[in-house]
Amino acid sequence: MVINERALKMLGYTSPQEAIGRNFDQWGRKGKIIGVVRDFHYRGLQEEIRPLSLRIEPGGCSMLSIKVNTSNLPNTIAAIEKAWHRVIPNRPFSYSFVDELFDRQYRAEDRFGRLFLYFAMLAILISCLGLLGLASYSTLQRTKEIGVRKVLGASVSGIVGLLSKDFLVLVGIAFVVATPLSFWLMRRWLDGFASRIDIFSAWWIFAAAGVTALLIAMLTISLQAIRAALAPPVRTLRAE
Template sequence: MPSGENSIKWGRKGQIIGVVKDFHFRSLQSEIKPLSFRIEPDGCDLISANVKTADLKNTVSAIEAKWKAIIPNRPFSYYFADEFFNRQYMGEERFGKLFLNFAVLAILISCLGLLGLASYSTLQRTKEIGVRKVLGASVTGIINLLSKEFMQLVIIAFLIATPITWYFMASWLKDFYYRISVQWWIFVLAGGAAFLIAWLTISVQAIRAAMTNPVKSLRTE
């Protein structure tokens, strides 16, 4: 309704004195709905004050003193608007931090597992590595040989995890009325990062085996 027109709300008539653009007064999980502010001089429950944060403690104390002087029969309580709105997203923030911690822990455990498997595989193929080096195999070739089978497993794991991850991400985003769409490049970036981390983890052991003197490798029983 344009400014200047009359309106009726809860059985009381009034005049519209201003219209503003839509804004979020609830969580992004909710759609922006119509909102009206009504001037009620005899029914005021809250007072909104714009304060500077330079000396916030003394500012709040001064406001409390004025409150007790003017309205001594009502207790003084206050909250900050930014904290009030931030509480709407505390659940998502806690979930994000928890998910990040578990993701880092999972990556560390996976790297330790890959390192153990690479060490065992290298130990089992010690003589093979020595023979290949004697026959002229390069360090790069031996690294590729040792990491090839592990990289194939990482690719298979990525292909299995991608549709599952996309499904759960899309389901979680459905709870938000205003949301982004799941882009394909996110999975490519995550897969590339997983591939790189796995390759670096395996390469540590592969490089050590490739640089070993082939004479020592062939003497290994």
């Protein structure tokens, strides 16, 4: 039989050279270990790699693995089915593709990722609309103040910064509150995978999310702030 590295350690061997040629007795079968392969995922990435043994078992074969050319797939499958019925007429012919098996294996994660993306985009849109409305209301409330500041020599950038400062502080507070919660939720989700990244090494994702949130908020607020800052002072002073 051929074993993987996990099985090598489980059997007490320290190197492949030490294991190769040794006798084994497994489930009533006796033979020799003829090879050691590197650990690979033969189940989903959600599970740990376990000790594995590979044996030639003619009486236990239930599946054939065939590499085919996809240029004329229907005719290829028909030829394989014809050969199957000729060799094994008493068993039905059924087939599947490896990429379909992988798709079924990780379909839930793929759907979760797309669903999370759609809801995130919807949340960003709703937040921007709310922020735009709040900025418009705040700008309207400070119309006369903006006019007075412009008359006294305030620049457009200064007025934009004045109107944006309070909102950016709120966005910063929201980022501080959301980061630990997001970190905890991602840790819980990644715990479902045996092979996963170290969330601590991906700190830049949270930093990038914070910077992106600030940029989106700044862009949303600036639309109203610049409009108010460019308005003629005479019109703003007559607002009240």
